[in-house]
Amino acid sequence: MSGQAGSAAGAPGAEELLEVTLRVNGVSRTAGVPARRLLSDFLRHDLGLTGTHVGCEHGVCGACTVLLDGEPARACLVFAVSAQPHEVTTVEGLGSDPGALGPVQRAFLECHALQCGFCTPGFLTTVTAYLEDTPDPTEAEAREAISGNLCRCTGYQNIVSAVLRAAELRRGATPEPTP
Amino acid sequence: MKPAPFVHHAPRTVPEAVAVLAQVGHDGKVLAGGQSLVPLLSMRLVTPGHLVDIGGVAGLDAVEVDEAGVRVGALVRHAGLERHAEAADALPLLRQAVRHVAHPAIRTRGTTVGSVAHADPAGEMPAVLALCRGTVEVAGPRGGREVAAADLFTGPMETTLEPDELAVAVRFERFPAGTRTAFAESARRRGDYALAGVALAVTLAGEEVTAARASFVSVTPVPDVLDLTPVLAGLALPELPAGEVAELVRGHVDPESDIHAPAEYRRMLAAELTVRALRGLRDEARAGAA
């Protein structure tokens, strides 16, 4: 909603553009943007990486979670200009070919861990980073690990299963999950 | 929900940062982790003309542990402090508390110093700083200074830091030998701002309590310390006088009502959490003895 802010908007006239260069999914990308451009908007609208979704823009829902140097971070709470020192990984960086899913993506497919798919990229990045640190979580740990991301569709149960299944897949075991 | 325009400053050194702040501090904000600031900017609840982004300032990202305590630089993320084994050994309370700060994806960006400087009564780390009798190291146009926790917090979101000053580190002091600590809080959802929380330090000589202190989250305007020693000194933890502790806590805290809980509930909760944290220490001591 708008209409409340004070005089901070600058005088009419063009806003200064900064040349922002980010390494995203292993590729260096540059765009001229204002300092206030959020990383989430930079990825989506300036670089066209629309897999990162925006659900609240105040850091609560986690849909925009990306990895900065391998650690999960809310892209809506970071300015693009501030992200320059970091290696950025988005959902596209986890595997952008629908025919060649990464282990976490595959686990989500197998466990029916998504419905509308809007929050899913934030879960995938979060879970990917989590399993790096905790390769063999318990069910309770898996639930805890996804407790910073909101999903309105699934009730989380199948996402918990997917975390456990992804851990299996990462370890190289591939028996079918128990339904 | 997009931020209003601002001028972005990216100093590389502390003196540069201080120089920029001296120029624009009255209409500027320091941006470190940004986890509290950016939502306020996006909602245009704050609209500074300048942001001094200290992300590239050298030398602010270290956790240093020495005899006196743990020094945390202004760019140390909550997650970095949480992982820091030496810091956790020196002051277990740091890890006990920092795990309650929001969610992991917030802790990877949010800084401990930023959380202290933000002075939110619902913040965990201000309460820890107060309980540790910590200090904030400040750089400013008038030179450096140190501010003790007791002199730092003046009200909700208010500190004695000047707009042109930069908090470059906080120092958490070690507790006396024989001190056990605990941290407990209760939130509506895990990771939300707590309805009430407590940081606790109990010093034992053998089995006997010699000192006990607590500071609180979300139930006091500033994180001042409650001395529980009067009701606990000389007792062994198993003799915990729960009623007296609760009474003392209820008298100390001064919560506000909001949409999530009335003041009376928070008061009860602070007391109950304190009693439970003490019981936890008691059980831990028993387990250690067994």
Place this chain on the structure above:
Amino acid sequence: MSTRQVGEKVQRREDPRLLTGNGRFVDDLGRGALHAAFVRSPHAHARILDIDIGDAWELEGVEAVYTWEDLPGRVAEPLPVLIPHPALTHPRTGYCLATQEVNHVGEAVVMVVARDRYLAEDACARIRVDYEPLPPVVGIPAAREAARLVHDDVPGNVAATLLQEVGDLESAMAAAPHRLTLDLAVERSASTPLEGRGVLARWDTDDGSLRLYSSTQTSTGLRAAVAAKLGLPLAKVEVVTPDVGGGFGVKIVHPWPEEVLVPWAARVLGHDVKWTEDRREHFVSAAHERGQLQEVTVGFDDEGHLLALDVRFWHDNGAYTPYGIIVPIITATQLLGPYKPGAYRVEFWSLYTNTVLVTPYRGAGRPQGCFAMERTMDAIAARLGLDRAEVRSRNFIQPEEMPYDQGLMFQDGRPLKYDSGDFPASLAALKALVGWEDFEGYRAEAERAGRRVGLGIGCYVEGTGVGPYEGGHVHVETDGRVNVATGLTTQGQGHQTVLAQVVADELGVRLEDVHVTTGDTRAMPYAVGTFASRGAVMSGNAVALAARVVRAKALRIAADALEVSPDDLEIADGVVSVRGAPGTAVDLGTVAVLANPLRYAFDTAAQAATQFAGTFDPQRPPVAEDDEPGLEGRDFYSPTQATFANGMHAAVVETDPVTAEVRILRYCVVHDCGVMVNPMIVEGQVHGGVAQGVGGALYERMVYDEGGQLLNASFMDFLMPYASEVPHVETDHLETPSPLNPLGLKGAGEAGTIPVSAVIASAIEDAEGIPIRSMPISPPELWALRQQHAAGTVTAQEGPS
């Protein structure tokens, strides 16, 4: 022989796309589009005195600033009343941009179009609207009291009042040996899909046509409404629904003001225009649901049989009624659940307040009705000292009484007549699942450990798959690819998988050859929308019927080609073959070639259909009089009434004796939605529904202050549950097929949500021994309730009325 797909846990076709960042949601489209933002009312009720746009339009990048005065013709008129009803005597709808008065915080007043959303918001910040605040009406008591009015010309703030009665209530009540009265309350929550609303408009200046992409639950409804508003022929408007990030009801409302303004502006500016709702806007300018006050009086006999049920309730419909009185009608009818109420009288008042409008949210009035009925059941059991499950059981409609007519008119204007269901079997399954009979032992054990636990139960019946109709179109291409289109939209229900399963079975093709399109008016211009758990029932049966048309045609053409009788043919894995002689076969792609007589061969296979190929009888026209070219077919499914799914839930909760924190230890669901096309997806729907129910029971509410400000318009303060707050759900399924449709389906979308507040209230009451009459309930509220109870300011039992 191909495996039957219906009934299988088939993995979803849509997932690989969504898992790799290849989903396309509306804000992912339209790079280069201009962006809209809105100045919205900060007042709940005010007169607009003046709008000063100042220098907003001078900002670099700002393309346009519009107020109501800029709007032409029907764009300037009030939005449509979508579902009129004779009882809705005072319908009121808002304008696309407010003109003289605003009636809730968040109502749009000025529209800005700029190069990006940042600049659009900058411009909004420079616009000054001068208001004369008027006293707001907030909350049902204030609306009912009517000391102030929301709309000057709506006396008593009453949009509608409706009374339905079955049997002679007065005499039945008078004759009842026992009577109880309960005063109940349910607070507001909202759908809050993770993706808010959004719309992208593409105006083609060359041919004067509009393509609209919207995050909607109804593409055809939106198309008709926008065409009417903009004065365009339907032929010049197409609506495409891309991936939608959840709906849960809120996106069935149409056209939203923004859905009219954005295409209008695109046409005026000759440029793509997009609006992507932000989270704050969603809280204050989309829609909420649930808020009701209820008064239930029940008469019953010594065994707990219902003799008379008298319900009055007051429904908060917010500032406007674009969606009519669907929600309170559903409450009034679905309240009865699986029970025979004896004589029944229900009367409601739908009331205006100066708050965000109220339209269906998953469950759509049923959670409130279920809450009223199930609280009543528990109160009867408590009064008579009977087992709570037993009281329910004694009032069940029995399987042999199906179909059972409750004697009321349902939300579709048709009889509330249950088609099938086995309630005693459902209850038996639930009791077994939760361990109903063993619970007292568990409670005693918990008590010895100083813990307080309780068991709750709730039953519901859900009318699903309401009409009027949905359509299916099935088209086989010459390479064997099968295109399926249905007009309703998808927000995560897996229609691309489920409908493909149905068509694969009906047509005899491989699942991977079936490609489903939903919500695209170019592919299927006749449709209604996705609501009321109707997707699988309506479109599932529609595409099945369409596939049967295509199958019949394929058999006929193949029979000609193979010179056999169609009766001797079968289709499997996309090949038509002679039963018992699999070598004599033709694949469906070839049949598709033969189905379309050609003059021009576009590839080698197509040569078989050209005029000199010798494959046709020169004495007959290439396309017979009663035939059409192409291997395709279309059909519609239009039922005479809804199907009725049912379910029963039970929960075990623990309440903290000191802090009153509530933990759900177990949550059990027995669910019957008839035949399950894809049990994995049904299970997922149940999980998600329960999570939303848990949100509504323990966490979520819309907190308005007396001035009509929504105090928790963020995900920080509106407590949508995380994984840490949602219990593991244990499920069991019955499959009582519906006799009403070819596939035997009933809907499953809302089932999980409906009884949760009732069940949790029941469990907390059981743990605490204090009547729970209002939901949601937070730990501070339960803590306060304990104190009031201890002080004797509430009574454990309602007195006889």
